[in-house]
Amino acid sequence: xxxxxxxxxxxxxxxxxxxxxxxxxxxxxxxxxxxxxxxxxxxxxxxxxxxxxxxxxxxxxxxxxxxxxxxxxxxxxxxxxxxxxxxxxxxxxxxxxxxxxxxxxxxxxxxxxxxxxxxxxxxxxxxxxxxxxxxxxxxxxxxxxxxxxxxxxxxxxxxxxxxxxxxxxxxxxxxxxxxxxxxxxxxxxxxxxxxxxxxxxxxxxxxxxxxxxxxxxxxxxxxxxxxxxxxxxxxxxxxxxxxxxxxxxxxxxxxxxxxxxxxxxxxxxxxxxxxxxxxxxxxxxxxxxxxxxxxxxxxxxxxxxxxxxxxxxxxxxxxxxxxxxxxxxxxxxxxxxxxxxxxxxxxxxxxxxxxxxxxxxxxxxxxxxxxxxxxxxxxxxxxxxxxxxxxxxxxxxxxxxxxxxxxxxxxxxxxxxxxxxxxxxxxxxxxxxxxxxxxxxxxxxxxxxxxxxxxxxxxxxxxxxxxxxxxxxxxxxxxxxxxxxxxxxxxxxxxxxxxxxxxxxx
Amino acid sequence: xxxxxxxxxxxxxxxxxxxxxxxxxxxxxxxxxxxxxxxxxxxxxxxxxxxxxxxxxxxxxxxxxxxxxxxxxxxxxxxxxxxxxxxxxxxxxxxxxxxxxxxxxxxxxxxxxxxxxxxxxxxxxxxxxxxxxxxxxxxxxxxxxxxxxxxxxxxxxxxxxxxxxxxxxxxxxxxxxxxxxxxxxxxxxxxxxxxxxxxxxxxxxxxxxxxxxxxxxxxxxxxxxxxxxxxxxxxxxxxxxxxxxxxxxxxxxxxxxxxxxxxxxxxxxxxxxxxxxxxxxxxxxxxxxxxxxxxxxxxxxxxxxxxxxxxxxxxxxxxxxxxxxxxxxxxxxxxxxxxxxxxxxxxxxxxxxxxxxxxxxxxxxxxxxxxxxxxxxxxxxxxxxxxxxxxxxxxxxxxxxxxxxxxxxxxxxxxxxxxxxxxxxxxxxxxxxxxxxxxxxxxxxxxxxxxxxxxxx
Numbered sequence: 001x002x003x004x005x006x007x008x009x010x011x012x013x014x015x016x017x018x019x020x021x022x023x024x025x026x027x028x029x030x031x032x033x034x035x036x037x038x039x040x041x042x043x044x045x046x047x048x049x050x051x052x053x054x055x056x057x058x059x060x061x062x063x064x065x066x067x068x069x070x071x072x073x074x075x076x077x078x079x080x081x082x083x084x085x086x087x088x089x090x091x092x093x094x095x096x097x098x099x100x101x102x103x104x105x106x107x108x109x110x111x112x113x114x115x116x117x118x119x120x121x122x123x124x125x126x127x128x129x130x131x132x133x134x135x136x137x138x139x140x141x142x143x144x145x146x147x148x149x150x151x152x153x154x155x156x157x158x159x160x161x162x163x164x165x166x167x168x169x170x171x172x173x174x175x176x177x178x179x180x181x182x183x184x185x186x187x188x189x190x191x192x193x194x195x196x197x198x199x200x201x202x203x204x205x206x207x208x209x210x211x212x213x214x215x216x217x218x219x220x221x222x223x224x225x226x227x228x229x230x231x232x233x234x235x236x237x238x239x240x241x242x243x244x245x246x247x248x249x250x251x252x253x254x255x256x257x258x259x260x261x262x263x264x265x266x267x268x269x270x271x272x273x274x275x276x277x278x279x280x281x282x283x284x285x286x287x288x289x290x291x292x293x294x295x296x297x298x299x300x301x302x303x304x305x306x307x308x309x310x311x312x313x314x315x316x317x318x319x320x321x322x323x324x325x326x327x328x329x330x331x332x333x334x335x336x337x338x339x340x341x342x343x344x345x346x347x348x349x350x351x352x353x354x355x356x357x358x359x360x361x362x363x364x365x366x367x368x369x370x371x372x373x374x375x376x377x378x379x380x381x382x383x384x385x386x387x388x389x390x391x392x393x394x395x396x397x398x399x400x401x402x403x404x405x406x407x408x409x410x411x412x413x414x415x416x417x418x419x420x421x422x423x424x425x426x427x428x429x430x431x432x433x434x435x436x437x438x439x440x441x442x443x444x445x446x447x448x449x450x451x452x453x454x455x456x457x458x459x460x461x462x463x464x465x466x467x468x469x470x471x472x473x474x475x476x477x478x479x480x481x482x483x484x485x486x487x488x489x490x491x492x493x494x495x496x497x498x499x500x501x502x503x504x505x506x
Numbered sequence: 507x508x509x510x511x512x513x514x515x516x517x518x519x520x521x522x523x524x525x526x527x528x529x530x531x532x533x534x535x536x537x538x539x540x541x542x543x544x545x546x547x548x549x550x551x552x553x554x555x556x557x558x559x560x561x562x563x564x565x566x567x568x569x570x571x572x573x574x575x576x577x578x579x580x581x582x583x584x585x586x587x588x589x590x591x592x593x594x595x596x597x598x599x600x601x602x603x604x605x606x607x608x609x610x611x612x613x614x615x616x617x618x619x620x621x622x623x624x625x626x627x628x629x630x631x632x633x634x635x636x637x638x639x640x641x642x643x644x645x646x647x648x649x650x651x652x653x654x655x656x657x658x659x660x661x662x663x664x665x666x667x668x669x670x671x672x673x674x675x676x677x678x679x680x681x682x683x684x685x686x687x688x689x690x691x692x693x694x695x696x697x698x699x700x701x702x703x704x705x706x707x708x709x710x711x712x713x714x715x716x717x718x719x720x721x722x723x724x725x726x727x728x729x730x731x732x733x734x735x736x737x738x739x740x741x742x743x744x745x746x747x748x749x750x751x752x753x754x755x756x757x758x759x760x761x762x763x764x765x766x767x768x769x770x771x772x773x774x775x776x777x778x779x780x781x782x783x784x785x786x787x788x789x790x791x792x793x794x795x796x797x798x799x800x801x802x803x804x805x806x807x808x809x810x811x812x813x814x815x816x817x818x819x820x821x822x823x824x825x826x827x828x829x830x831x832x833x834x835x836x837x838x839x840x841x842x843x844x845x846x847x848x849x850x851x852x853x854x855x856x857x858x859x860x861x862x863x864x865x866x867x868x869x870x871x872x873x874x875x876x877x878x879x880x881x882x883x884x885x886x887x888x889x890x891x892x893x894x895x896x897x898x899x900x901x902x903x904x905x906x907x908x909x910x911x912x913x914x915x916x917x918x919x920x921x922x923x924x925x926x927x928x929x930x931x932x933x934x935x936x937x938x939x940x941x942x943x944x945x946x947x948x949x950x951x952x953x954x955x956x957x958x959x960x961x962x963x
Contacts, residue, residue: 139868153913165910169899172866
């Protein structure tokens, strides 16, 4: 009995806009923005429905559509489904996408092209989180690249072409490694299936795919593919370029959603398809996580460009996710995935905030500001909320996930965790120092007449701030949605010698 | 397999006989002055001949496999695949040639030569005898030579594919045989002629050469490897003991991919650019050939089909731009997408061809590469596969450069595309749509290449 195809609709509903936009006459270009906004709303509405209907008591795949044969002789199927790992990401994607359309209202260059590509990007992201067939996943994964390349390359800053191709090349370099793993499954999985859920059964891994060396190579291939996206040191160098050159809304999408695809992929593929290798190498994931945390924070501290600072803070914050999922504790993994969600909402605000001041000042030199709190008091308040959330102030959501991560990872990696904890100080240092340089001190005369934050900008920030506050005080709805599934992911590792643990009895 | 005598063989040779008749007919109908002035008459007759040729091929598709003319050629689905492929390529070439301004004066002999090559190409894939290989190769080479030089009123110099090596496979060993084939498929180090010829020839001829003879070259390479140099046990092929055929092919493949890709990066002329890109693609196909399994055979045939769509598409855009903007330089594509009207859609079509050539989904080129790499991995040639995929990444760099020029840069002047290129645009949009439609639903193409490959034995 076919049920309401909510996941297919949530993925493909943005495409409605793509079908309408080309037919809007050039004279009525403002209509394009409205059409784009309206075509993201069904996905947002369905995301709310997902939130309400999601069964929090099972780790099984829910609301599945398919598997339906797509290319039958080659066992490629259309298979979408959701679990505690992906549900929060889908909701985040829907929310951020709508906000970013609003944040893109100021786009004036080639309006039709921008919003068409944007909507295509949303479909790509949704599909990547929801696809449960490896082949389907790969197609969605690659489909995201094209719009991103153009969005950075056409609407970006001065070095946009360099940043766009660098982003494209880095990601493709990872993708081709993933392609080889995809082919390995095509050749050596029992029944030649690409079904990611079925493939969790190691009995389906035949031939070379059951040998240790090949599994190790596959794990590393997948890990590099996802690590480039996260980005994990030393694959991170595309990120500052792409973030800095991309237009505001696209930076928000990049940091808010695309980076999460990396850690999502590690949990969905590395952890569940190759649990044996994961147990073997998880220590190195933790090490890389800590490097990311510290290195990202130190780089952020050294930046003079406001946007680059935020970009490096993302490197640091995504390191927390790695450390969390490498902890092999229920708390750590839950904290990690929660950090994915929280970082999505927090960093989105940070990039929006940078965009707001850039729209007015047309530069981002932190030392070039000063005393802005006098000229733009409301803006200062919004910035402070986001900054405090980013540095993990108790009462805001960032604190909860970081605390869970440290709590979990300390159990298995006490030394690494001790190193990572120092970043709390580093983060506070660069965040507060930035706050001080931009908002405090004597007001630079140039900025005296700047208009304060306007209604549209508040509309973008408000929902995110509410979530950050609410999840900081009462994170239970979020934790409940993911914890059963994540516990399941963790327990899969036990037969392979992992000492999984639970600190709080989660 | 039946070995047929000459008379019995004629039945299997019907398509070629028909095409030979059309070949002669073209000259005959060009004789009366009133007829030869009708410019469209000869190409249309040639096209009808090609369609009839395909019809006869389809009709004979289910004939039992036979060694015709006392075993000189093998007629089987593999041969038929190349018959259809050659005819389709020629049909598109006829269309391109009619649309290309530089070939406005093409006479009956031009179309006849094209048909002659179509006769030769499947024969290359069908050859079962070294002498036959030589004959087929000469048919294709000599006629190609005339086509390359076919530019009435042009003083452009043309470098000829000078390949004395072609004569050698008759006398010496394997390496020399590959040298001969290497010229046809433009594999490194036998590729030197390609960029010069591609640049110098009229663009429709270049388009034809980059697809037709190259495919035919792969036809004979595969026929040669899989019948003369290996014995097959079920799905696997065991190379003859005294020569490591797989390593030899791997070496050729790596050199061809790497050099093709690296040299493509610095090209400024779109035709030279596509020449080097086509060298790289020959490398990808050779890479699969090194796998020596049935899967590789299917993968290469499938890839030729995808290559047909995307490469002819890219050349079609080159012809259109040459007609309307009068440039062959990549710089001339600057801001093409911003020139308004149809130019945007042509740029999008070009983008689809280029990203398909890169091997990105959802375009057909991705599926083609998927099967090539699957064959290589199945043969456990892991290092070769890794080099292959990294080459794909490099190729993105130069394909994306053209995309960048079209979409990111600003046009140098205000011109847009001419109105009268609508017919050509329509074909291009059709090919562009095919890259996506077959990129998402490629079952039919895969089954076709599967059946053509499986019945070879």
